[in-house]
Amino acid sequence: MAPRGGRSRGRYYNNNSLGGDELPRSSCGFLLSCADRCENKCVSDVFRMMDEFWTSSSSSPTGGDSAAGGGGAEASDDEKKEGEKDKPTSATADVDVSKALEEELKDLRAKSRRENAPFKRVDIGSRGTLYMVATEHAKNENDAKPLPTRVHDTVRAIMDDVDKTRRCKSRWLNRFLPVEDVCVAKLDDIKACAAPIIARHFGDPNDTAQDLPVYRYAVIYDHRICTKLDRLGVINAVVDSVPKRHVVNLDRPQIVIIVTHVKNSAAITVVHDYYELAKWNMSELAKPPEERMGQNEREKRLAEKEAAKKRKADDKAEEEGADAKRAKT
Structure with a gap:
């Protein structure tokens, strides 16, 4: 008899699948979750979205197609020159040759796009979880934004x-x-890796200027196919890098820092409007707000907490008023 829980675990990973790759260190990209056994379809959808939202001259699909198309055109001209001595007399033969050339050009274009793609999939050995790493073709020297910022902004544009x-x-x-950096899954490494990312979103912790923005934030620790780290230790390591003027708010954060522990790596993500955008879950975000999973329960819980806080403040004010009256008498 199989041990209890073994069947459930085997559905998502097994001894063979654990041989997948680690998340590339010091990389940025996308961390995705999808329906079980639909990983390849999900990757195709991501590439299609990148064609629409990722703008980069070095990774433009048009550039790849033109390069492939140019090579195919030269090949077809050579074939025409060689075939001038022995031209087919049958119309059917002409059609067959044209179809063969079109198929060859199509294959060349597809190969060129794969080789010059700004992102590629990393097999991490877990069903339903994908990591798309940014390649050297994603870089654009003409863009003033750092590559991790462009990755974040691209996903935000899609979600919006x-x-x-x-x-x-x-x-x-x-x-x-969006993943802005990846490091070894150790507390010191997570703290050092998260510090510059937090500075980009929260500001320099050493900045003492007046009228600086103050954000409500929260830290989330998630883990997959790994031995869990101490959750509170990870959260404290990240919080130490956040400027002290910002306030922790687990109920209505404006910014959420997510540390995703996968195998021996930790992916650092910083997103705005985490709950407003349905935890950056695309399938849930497409639904009306009242139909999103857990949305009504969360709003109800927050309303109850705010009502309890208001009652507590009213009771305190009433007690202070009563104490003031007794003091007068």
Whole structure:
């Protein structure tokens, strides 16, 4: 008899799948969750979204197609020159040759796009979880933004579009998180890796200027196919890098820092409007707010907490008023 829980675990990973790759260190990209056994379809959808939202001259699909198309055109000219001595007399033969050339050009274009793609999939050995790493073709020297910032802004643009149109861009994709850096899954490494990312979103912790923005934030620790780290230790390591003027708010944070522990690596993500955008879950975000999973329960819980806080403040004010009256008498 199989041990209890073994069947459930085997559904998502097994001894063979644990041989997958680690998340590339010091890389940025996308951490995705999708329906089980639909990983390849999810990757195709991500590439399609990148064609629409990722703007880079070095990774433009048009550039790849033109390069492939140019090579194919030269090949076809050579074939025409060689075939001038022995031209086919049959119209059917002409059609067959044209189809063969079109198929060859199509294969060349597809190969060129794969080789020059700004992102590629990393097999981490877990079903339903994907990591798309940014390649050297994603870099653009003409863009002033750092590559991790462009990755974040691209995913944010996709989520804003889904939120606005209520149209999900993938049938299989669920969570779509931008990863700004990856490090070894140790507390000291996580703290050092998160510090510059936090500075980009929260400001320099050493800045003492007046009228600096103050954000409400929260830290989330998630883990997959790994031995869990101490959750509170990870959170404290990240919080130490956040400027002290910002306030921890677990109920309504404006910014959420997510540390995702996968195998021996830790992926650092910083997102705004985490709960407003349905935890950056594309399939849930496409639904009306009242139909999103857990949304009504969360709003109800927050309303109850705020009501309890208000009652506590009213009771305190009433007690202080009563004490003041007794003091007068």
